[in-house]
Amino acid sequence: MSDRENRDVRPAFGGKFGGTLRVLGNEENNGEGLLFLGNYMALDHSKGADVYLDALKPHAVLICGKRGYGKSYTMGCMLEELAFLPEPIKGNLASLIIDTMGIFWTMRDPNISEAGRLKSWDLTPSGLETEIFVPAGNIDAYKKRNIEVKPFSISVSELSGSQWCRVLRIEEVSPLGILLVRTIESLREKGEQYSFDDIINEVFLDSRSDSSSKGAAENCFRAVKSWGLFSKEGTPLSELISGGRTTILDVSTLENENVCAAAVSILAGRLYEERIEARRLYEKKKMGEKLEEKEFPMVWLFIDEAHIFLPAARESLASEVLINRCLRQGRQPGLSLVLATQRPASLHPDVVSQSDLLICHRLTSSDDILALETSRPLYMQESLRAYLKKMGSERGAALIVDDHSESVHMVRVRPRRSWHGGGEPSALELCRREKEGAKTQAQGKGPSNIHED
Numbered sequence: 098m099s100d101r102e103n104r105d106v107r108p109a110f111g112g113k114f115g116g117t118l119r120v121l122g123n124e125e126n127n128g129e130g131l132l133f134l135g136n137y138m139a140l141d142h143s144k145g146a147d148v149y150l151d152a153l154k155p156h157a158v159l160i161c162g163k164r165g166y167g168k169s170y171t172m173g174c175m176l177e178e179l180a181f182l183p184e185p186i187k188g189n190l191a192s193l194i195i196d197t198m199g200i201f202w203t204m205r206d207p208n209i210s211e212a213g214r215l216k217s218w219d220l221t222p223s224g225l226e227t228e229i230f231v232p233a234g235n236i237d238a239y240k241k242r243n244i245e246v247k248p249f250s251i252s253v254s255e256l257s258g259s260q261w262c263r264v265l266r267i268e269e270v271s272p273l274g275i276l277l278v279r280t281i282e283s284l285r286e287k288g289e290q291y292s293f294d295d296i297i298n299e300v301f302l303d304s305r306s307d308s309s310s311k312g313a314a315e316n317c318f319r320a321v322k323s324w325g326l327f328s329k330e331g332t333p334l335s336e337l338i339s340g341g342r343t344t345i346l347d348v349s350t351l352e353n354e355n356v357c358a359a360a361v362s363i364l365a366g367r368l369y370e371e372r373i374e375a376r377r378l379y380e381k382k383k384m385g386e387k388l389e390e391k392e393f394p395m396v397w398l399f400i401d402e403a404h405i406f407l408p409a410a411r412e413s414l415a416s417e418v419l420i421n422r423c424l425r426q427g428r429q430p431g432l433s434l435v436l437a438t439q440r441p442a443s444l445h446p447d448v449v450s451q452s453d454l455l456i457c458h459r460l461t462s463s464d465d466i467l468a469l470e471t472s473r474p475l476y477m478q479e480s481l482r483a484y485l486k487k488m489g490s491e492r493g494a495a496l497i498v499d500d501h502s503e504s505v506h507m508v509r510v511r512p513r514r515s516w517h518g519g520g521e522p523s524a525l526e527l528c529r530r531e532k533e534g535a536k537t538q539a540q541g542k543g544p545s546n547i548h549e550d
């Protein structure tokens with residue numbers, strides 16, 4: 098049982114109760130596998146009981162809110178809590194975040210800048226053991242900045258001809274598109290992995306295309322090679338994911354959104370397949386079979402800027418896998434999905450309707466509020482707009498709609514224990530630091546970066 102157990106249960110907007118400890122996401126949770134998210138915020142904004150999310154079962158969580166009100170901060174809190182879970186639960190779970198902004202690498206360091214606030218919450222700054230992967234071609238740029246990272250790549254053989262056309266924004270029915278599809282399909286038929294050079298050789302062996310299409314195809318694949326994301330073999334999933342580990346996949350250097358979506362689609366598809374296999378193994382063991390094999394851990398896949406991967410008005414390369422496999426069927430194999438977006442109105446409507454937990458920070462755009470209200474559960478007694486108004490404009494405040502207990506909660510998310518890299522830089526703060534640096538240099542002292550707030 099968590100040392101933050103709090104028997105004074107006080108939900109803000111009513112709902113059903115599940116024993117003494119309030120755990121959102123699983124009414125049957127008896128106090129194990131809890132993610133401490135924050136405190137209830139009463140209507141006068143005073144501090145209430147602790148709020149926990151369940152981590153024993155798989156969940157589909159949507160975090161939304163306007164820019165700068167706490168989405169990535171809250172994601173970071175969830176990642177921390179998963180990393181700090183006790184064994185053996187921790188060993189059965191793995192977290193992977195698709196970091197589109199390149200802000201999560203800072204989690205390795207303790208959040209000493211908010212040490213004072215953490216103390217008032219009975220918490221201490223603490224860095225996280227993370228593995229950071231970046232596209233293999235960008236590794237030197239990170240090393241130059243003294244950020245320890247590992248190379249990540251996807252096998253070129255993973256993408257079909259038509260997926261390559263979408264990545265490269267080429268019409269499938271154009272002469273170039275036809276050549277690409279024919280080339281890739283002929284290589285795939287051989288059933289072996291192939292490299293960029295193999296693709297280019299195959300292009301020039303094609304007898305039905307003209308030389309300008311072949312030259313264009315060669316240029317396209319030379320450009321893809323320069324992105325540094327694809328290789329012949331690709332990074333094995335086991336290098337990326339293992340029980341108890343927090344993995345950050347920093348895709349912020351990839352400018353092409355289609356490429357990011359292709360990477361997410363391939364990764365999410367492979368995670369889903371691994372989990373289906375792990376679920377089979379789990380059932381066999383449960384049925385009494387003696388098997389030595391270790392199961393692939395239950396994965397929590399976090400995706401920031403989710404509207405890029407699951408847009409409302411069109412299909413991205415990742416839409417099918419994320420919606421049909423991860424969101425609709427992910428619970429059965431034990432795959433959790435945590436999506437964050439600034440713009441719920443730009444997000445595929447299935448994300449709102451299929452999420453079992455909605456964490457909504459401040460939102461002011463009517464379109465966005467309407468997009469959430471359209472799938473508003475019947476148990477919400479007031480409009481989302483009314484709830485959000487009561488919540489006010491405090492950063493980190495969130496409305497949580499829990500489908501399991503069919504209730505709505507107003508919560509203040511706890512401070513981060515690890516360093517948050519997503520805050521807005523302040524010109525004034527930079528000036529202050531420069532002045533401080535000059536002063537300490539003049540006095541011959543080291544800099545002090547602990548601010549008690």
Ligand SMILES: Nc1ncnc2c1ncn2[C@@H]1O[C@H](COP(=O)(O)OP(=O)(O)OP(=O)(O)O)[C@@H](O)[C@H]1O
Binds near residue numbers: 163492
């Ligand atoms: N729970 C919290 N407690 C205290 N401060 C918070 C909390 N959540 C967010 N903040 C403050 O708000 C700032 C912005 O939060 P965050 O970086 O999560 O915004 P965001 O919603 O992800 O924005 P963007 O959409 O631009 O990525 C943080 O740097 C932090 O200072």
